[in-house]
Amino acid sequence: xxxxxxxxxxxxxxxxxxxxxxxxxxxxxxxxxxxxxxxxxxxxxxxxxxxxxxxxxxxxxxxxxxxxxxxxxxxxxxxxxxxxxxxxxxxxxxxxxxxxxxxxxxxxxxxxxxxxxxxxxxxxxxxxxxxxxxxxxxxxxxxxxxxxxxxxxxxxxxxxxxxxxxxxxxxxxxxxxxxxxxxxxxxxxxxxxxxxxxxxxxxxxxxxxxxxxxxxxxxxxxxxxxxxxxxxxxxxxxxxxxxxxxxxxxxxxxxxxxxxxxxxxxxxxxxxxxxxxxxxxxxxxxxxxxxxxxxxxxxxxxxxxxxxxxxxxxxxxxxxxxxxxxxxxxxxxxxxxxxxxxxxxxxxxxxxxxxxxxxxxxxxxxxxxxxxxxxxxx
Numbered sequence: 001x002x003x004x005x006x007x008x009x010x011x012x013x014x015x016x017x018x019x020x021x022x023x024x025x026x027x028x029x030x031x032x033x034x035x036x037x038x039x040x041x042x043x044x045x046x047x048x049x050x051x052x053x054x055x056x057x058x059x060x061x062x063x064x065x066x067x068x069x070x071x072x073x074x075x076x077x078x079x080x081x082x083x084x085x086x087x088x089x090x091x092x093x094x095x096x097x098x099x100x101x102x103x104x105x106x107x108x109x110x111x112x113x114x115x116x117x118x119x120x121x122x123x124x125x126x127x128x129x130x131x132x133x134x135x136x137x138x139x140x141x142x143x144x145x146x147x148x149x150x151x152x153x154x155x156x157x158x159x160x161x162x163x164x165x166x167x168x169x170x171x172x173x174x175x176x177x178x179x180x181x182x183x184x185x186x187x188x189x190x191x192x193x194x195x196x197x198x199x200x201x202x203x204x205x206x207x208x209x210x211x212x213x214x215x216x217x218x219x220x221x222x223x224x225x226x227x228x229x230x231x232x233x234x235x236x237x238x239x240x241x242x243x244x245x246x247x248x249x250x251x252x253x254x255x256x257x258x259x260x261x262x263x264x265x266x267x268x269x270x271x272x273x274x275x276x277x278x279x280x281x282x283x284x285x286x287x288x289x290x291x292x293x294x295x296x297x298x299x300x301x302x303x304x305x306x307x308x309x310x311x312x313x314x315x316x317x318x319x320x321x322x323x324x325x326x327x328x329x330x331x332x333x334x335x336x337x338x339x340x341x342x343x344x345x346x347x348x349x350x351x352x353x354x355x356x357x358x359x360x361x362x363x364x365x366x367x368x369x370x371x372x373x374x375x376x377x378x
Contacts, residue, residue: 182367183210193263201255
């Protein structure tokens with residue numbers, strides 16, 4: 001009867017007995033797709049022929065240079081992605097069970113081998129190996145997700161706000177689905193005098209180095225604010241930190257800082273090479289007026305940054321964001337949203353709902369961080 005192998009496999013046979021090796025080769029010639037067989041007469045020769053293209057290994061446990069399960073253990077170590085099928089004699093049948101427990105996919109007693117049984121065992125071993133690898137990947141993914149969740153809770157900031165007069169909302173999404181954190185960062189801190197300090201920043205580039213640098217910048221900003229540093233002095237300190245921590249001299253950071261006065265009626269901002277904040281007050285949606293305060297951090301060592309003071313009033317919303325939001329690709333326009341498009345979306349919605357806004361913005365192509373601070377009229 002024709003054996004059930006239907007794909008051409010690359011198979012390594014480690015067998016010191018010429019007759020047994022000849023039998024295996026002859027039986028496999030009856031398969032629908034006979035495998036490509038490489039024969040080795042010892043464990044040492046077999047290990048030297050374990051190339052990456054070997055998909056299945058048939059190994060005899062009675063080799064001249066290996067005893068017990070030694071041959072199996074070395075094959076498993078050298079070929080972790082190959083299916084392994086163990087060959088035993090009648091008196092060693094119990095060793096086959098131990099071999100499966102040690103990591104082999106199956107075992108066969110030489111005296112019982114037929115063409116159909118051999119082909120079926122090879123196919124079963126291949127399928128079991130694929131199943132084991134899929135299960136291993138699933139377990140690894142679940143563990144990674146759990147570790148990422150713990151890491152995220154530890155690295156993303158918890159706002160330090162005492163006032164109940166403000167509503168504070170954030171959204172954070174790395175551009176890569178596999179990433180946990182991105183170079184974008186944000187934070188909010190209320191100092192003892194009642195001032196509310198907000199930052200949103202963006203380290204240029206993508207990858208773990210940029211994400212780590214973003215976390216360092218965010219923690220440094222919070223520390224400096226709590227220590228009483230503000231304004232240009234804070235920015236120069238962050239600039240010095242960036243130059244020390246970055247991996248390459250072309251790495252720069254844009255950011256926007258906002259300090260809301262204790263009476264919540266005025267905001268002082270610095271737009272450091274960053275997209276301008278959006279302000280909603282008295283029912284009007286507008287981009288914060290004024291030229292950018294100055295260049296990004298990490299470019300000019302003697303840079304200075306201008307202050308932008310904006311009156312807020314009794315009821316207002318101010319949104320700081322990274323460029324991932326305005327670079328989203330809108331389905332309607334077939335192009336990037338842009339600052340003007342963002343303002344129009346908010347006007348259409350009548351208020352700033354971050355989830356609705358991000359969904360309407362379109363397909364995100366970059367990292368995203370948004371902080372929305374709102375004051376409702378009493």
